[in-house]
Amino acid sequence: MGRIAFLNANAAVAEAALVAGLGFYAGYPITPSSEVPERLSKIMPEKGLPFMMMEDEIASINACVGAAASGVKAMTCTSGPGFSLKQEALGMACMFEVPLVVVDVMRGGPSTGLPTRPSQQDIMQARWGTHGDHPIIALAPCNAQEAVFETIRAFNLSEKFRQPVVLLTDGSLSHLHTKIYIPDPEEVEIVDRAEPDVDPDNYYPYDYNYEVPPLAKWWTEDGKSYRYHLSSLIHDKTGFPTVNPKYTQWLLERMHNKILNHLDEILKYEYYKMDDAEICIVAFGSTAEAARVAIDQAREEGIKVGMFRPLTIWPSPEEQIKDIASKVKSFIVAELNLGQYKLEIERIVGGKVPVYGVNQAAGVLIRPSQIYEKIKDPAKRVEIGLTEEELKRFGGGE
Amino acid sequence: MGFHYELRFAGVGGQGSLTAGTILAHAAVFHTNYYATQVPTYTSQVRGGAAKADIIISDTPIVFAESTNVDFFLATHQKAYNAYKGDLKEGADVLVDSGLVTVPDEDAKIYKVYEYPLVRTAKYEIGNVVTMNVLAVGICVGLTHVLDVEAVRETVKEEVPERFLDMNLKAFDMGLEVGERFRKEGPTKK
Secondary structure, eight states, rough: OOOOEOOOOOHHHHHHHHHHHHEEEEEOOTTTHHHHHHHHHHHHHHHHOEEOOOHHHHHHOOOOOOOOOOEEEEEEEEEEHHHHHHHHHHHHHHHHTOEEEEEEEEEEETTOEEEEEEEOOTTTHHHHHHHOOOOOOOOOSSSSSHHHHHHHHHHHHHHTOEEEEEEEETTTTGGGGEEEEEOOGSSSSSOOOOOOOOOOOOOTTTTTTTTTOOOOOOTTTTTBBBOOOOOOBBBTTTBBBBBHHHHHHHHHHHHHHHHTTHHHHHHOOEEEETOOOEEEEOOOOOOHHHHHHHHHHHTTTTTOOOEESSOOOOSSOOOHHHHHHTTTTTTEEESSSSSHHHHHHHHHTTTTSSSEEOOOSSSSSOOOHHHHHHHHHHSSSOOOOOOHHHHHTTTTOO | OOEEEEEEEETTSSOOOHHHHHHHHHHHHHHHSSSEEEEEEOOSSSSSSSSEEEEEEESSSSSSSOOOEEEEEESSSSSHHHHGGGEEEEEEEEEETTOOOOOEEEEESSSSEEEHHHHHHHIIIOOOGHHHHHHHHHHHHHHOOOHHHHHHHHHHHHSOOOGGGGHHHHHHHHHHHHHHHHHHHHHHBO
């Protein structure tokens, strides 16, 4: 049996990572993510697991890439500015095809922005923060309980597809304490990376015969030592650099196809009151909870509105959105940024029906009343949902 | 809607308002069959900046955990009182440290204001200023009956470091007594 706890999403992520089999953590503290390393720094040493407080953001993800390649499950955690610094190594991890979980607790940006305030401004950074045609998986839970299961899923997906997975929470979720259930590892599916069934002499880290080639541990329990090369340059099956156009094309296409061919395993989403909906709200993370309240309120007045909530943000649920677009009259994308995921929804909807946005980058959550207002009058701009009195409390200005 | 109660514990960083909030939230979740949320808010100052914890206790799952109708408000610093009195319900119970917070007369007409020398009592009668929060929790429970006394007492035992336990239990009992008296006699500032 697992246990009941009263935790915020940061602590929930830390606990869930241990359930998933976390074997190495390296990080550099940054608000609002610091409770993740804080909790792990207490628990991991007690379990004999390495926890490394690194000198900076870049070193921490590099340490994690190395640990992950050697055979353990590794995670690092950060927020916007740190996530920017980690992008180069994240791209390297994609190229190496090592399993890795990177948690980004989104805070207001750009730059150092609003350290203690929530945002959803890293949606595009999670997709395209690092350069080149790389695949990525990004998940966005909407509460601490879901953060537990999505963290475990992040590890599972990363192990299964040899793929870095980004877990996106935000500065509000990360501090909201709720009652949650932390399962035992026996109660949930735990995926470990496939290991090679060949001897070290015949092992290739990028074997052409696989969609996801097995990633050998550097040392196995029966004493074998797999020594192989990982290169951030385009590489052939041996892991050594090549400029051969055939292998180059093959590598990049395989890296994408290992994700695109398995969307049914990777995509996760929720339909909320969508059966007869004419308006579809698209929301994720903290914002989705506000949307839920707004939808209930509008439904009481007979307005046919529902929500499509992607838990997997990247790759985006294209088929599902297209299907909804053929049924509803409009979309409203509610997000704590100036319209990042709206771009993706617009691309998929392709002009079939209008796509509106509730966009707020003010460092405060979108309130249910704001989404409700938008449902009532989609063409109207929704202002920051705070009264003059409330705004005064934040100080500054004038 | 069934049972739904909002509390706000506000002070300045270092006073322990967040701890007081944790005790009540844990009591609701682990010792009473309620749902609870706790949202701490603080500025980047480690000490001295206004800080608060909002707690919602409910018998149904809490979807959007925003405190907009606060039933009970504890303020242990003027800065915190001024900053966070905004979301109080009309007729809310307001407990302030009488030595540190002056409640404006017009506020006393809207809220039920109880003044008590929390810091002084904790420091000189109980013997350590850190017990102030448990003292306030005691007053809160005695005054509002929001949670079962034993449920909160059990939580205090779990949350407080062993070496401060006796002192804190004393503070809790003193608080309960004060709270019950307030409940009977009504607001101290009219």
